[in-house]
Amino acid sequence: MEELRVAIVGGGFSGTMVAVHLARAGGVRVVLAEKGDRLARGAAYGSRCERHLLNVPAGLMSALPDEPSHFLDWLRGRDPEAGAGTFAPRMTYGDYLAGLLGDAASTGRVDLIRDEVVDLEAGPRLVLRTSGGRAIEAERVVLALGNPPPGEPAGMAITPGLRGYVPNPWEPGALDGLAGDEPIGLIGTGLTAVDLVVEAMAKGHRGPIVAISRHGSLPQAHRPSAGPPRPHVLAAGRPATARALLRTVRAEADRCRSEGGDWRSVIDGIRPVAQDVWRSLEVPERDRFLRHLASRWDVHRHRIAPEVEEVLASATLAGRLRVVAGRVESIEPDGDSLAVRVRGRGRADSEVLAFGRLINCTGPSRDIRDRAPMLVRSLFGRGIARPGPLALGLDAGASGALLDRDGNPSDRVFAIGPLLKEGLWETTAVRELRVQARDLAEHLLGRRPAG
Structure with a gap:
């Protein structure tokens, strides 16, 4: 019996773990294509800064x-003092994932390709084309492209190549070449x-x-004393x-x-049902959530390590870090600096910062249509995929099967x-992604029904 051939596009956590599960199962040949040099680590765990800690x-x-x-x-094999409550460096977690992928590759069932996939042809067999001229044939394709790059700040049209401006902080070198006392501006206060x-x-x-x-809200920090999740938060039904939804969560937090x-135990109690809650909202309500509540959710849901909170507190106390609630109105070059006009929240006047x-x-x-990679644009152009109603991501059915331009689910x-x-x-953190990776691998192998 001929082995199933699966091509995975993207070598971060998700792509790596699908490959790991398939390799462990056997009976399949995997090609994992990753354009960058952070195979297994991705943007999330590719940092080389030891002070960048896991958020969990x-x-x-x-x-x-x-x-x-x-x-x-x-981790205890490396550091016997590590405990369940340790917030390890993200680069260490990257080493862990690289080891898992290395073990999968050592089975001989996983081929690693460092190249960018730019096109997908859906004929009798699927053919992936790379920027380096490769043609990769497969019976099944898994798209594990990770997060899209940031869009422009709201309402801004920034000249490409503007000196001193970094449009994508996840590319290496965002702070390279910076003088030790130069002022740094950050548009955004999240992770x-x-x-x-x-x-x-x-x-x-x-x-x-x-x-x-x-x-002007920084992410909240974890507290070891927060207690276990409150599982009954939404037991009475889905708002x-x-x-x-906001009223329900606030009331439960007040009660807590x-x-x-x-x-924190309230937010943690919502986590296991967050995807069900999201699916229960009609599209207009999801849009309202994105416009009015998403930033609040992110601040409380995506928390930071206590050690990181201490760094922020120390920098603030020393006058090194200032957080401004407001919006950027304009960005203009001014000699060797950028003049940034900022209007504080609730203020009639604005200030210019250099x-x-x-x-x-x-x-x-x-x-998803904004600065989509060439492969995604190809999928849209060929009708193999379509954006969802809010364009947050690709429209997909059970087990992540792409829906084509007419809404038909793919089986490939x-x-x-x-x-x-x-x-x-909620589909960006290890807790959800590890389950997705396992379930998708089992579906590809015919061991798990769609759903």
């Missing part, structure tokens, strides 16, 4: 859903901005850092509107605090991870 403690970071202590056991503050401090940067966002608890480096930290674009082309954000919302 080690005891919850196993890449294998059926072996919950797998990462912690591996990416936090990473850059931490890295700047680690590099010995002495100048001021100003982070600007609509609400039908974004506003009702009145009982001496921590709001930065030697201005970095876009607004997070992944929420429009699948997506995983952030590409499925349209239908799942």
Whole structure:
């Protein structure tokens, strides 16, 4: 019997773990194509800054859903002092994933290709074309492209190549060549901005850092004392509107605090049903959530390590870090600097700030059509895929099967991870991705029904 041939496009966490599960199962040949040099690590775990820590403690970071202590056991092999509550460096987690992929490749069932896939032809067999001129044939294709790059800050049209402006902070070198006392501006106050503050401090940067966002809210931190998740948060049913969802969560958080608890346990109680809650909302309500509530959710849901919180607090206390609630109105070159006009929230006037480096930290674009990679544009052009109603990601059915331009589900082309954000919302963290990777691998092998 001829082995099933599966091509995986994208070598971050999702693509790596699909390949690992397929290699362990046997009976399949896998080609994993990754355009960059961060195979297995991806953007998330490709950092070489030791101060960039995981946002989740080690005891919850196993890449294998059926072996919950797998990462912690591996980590203790390196550091016997590590515990379930340790927030390990992200580069260490990248080493862990690279080891898993290396083991998969050593079976002889996984071929690794460093090249960018730019086109997919869907004939009797699927043929992937790369920028390097390769043709990769497969019976099944898995798209594991990760997060899209950031879009432009809201309402801005920034000249390409503007000196001092960094449009994509996930590309290496966002802080390279910066003088030690040059002011840094960050558009956004989420996890990416936090990473850059931490890295700047680690590099010995002495100048001021100003982070600007609509609400001016940095991510909250984990607390070991927060307690277990409250599983009954949405037990009474699924709110039908974004506003009702907000009221329900606020009421439960207030109740939790009145009982001496921590709001974090409320958010953690929603996590297991977050995808179901998202799917229960009609498209207009999902849109309202994105416009009015998503930033609040991110601040409380995507928390940082206590050690990272201490870095931010220290930088703020020393006057090195300033967080501004407001919006950027204009960006203009001014000699060797950038003059950035910022209007504070609720203020009639604005101020002009000068930065030697201005970095876009607004997070992944929420429009899959915006700066889509060549492969995604090809899929749209050939009618193999279509964006979802809100264009958050690709429109997909059960098991991540792509829907074509007419809404028909493919039985050969699948997506995983952030590409499925349209239908799942919570699909970017290890907790969800490790289950997706296992289930998709089993589906490809015919062991799990679609769903």
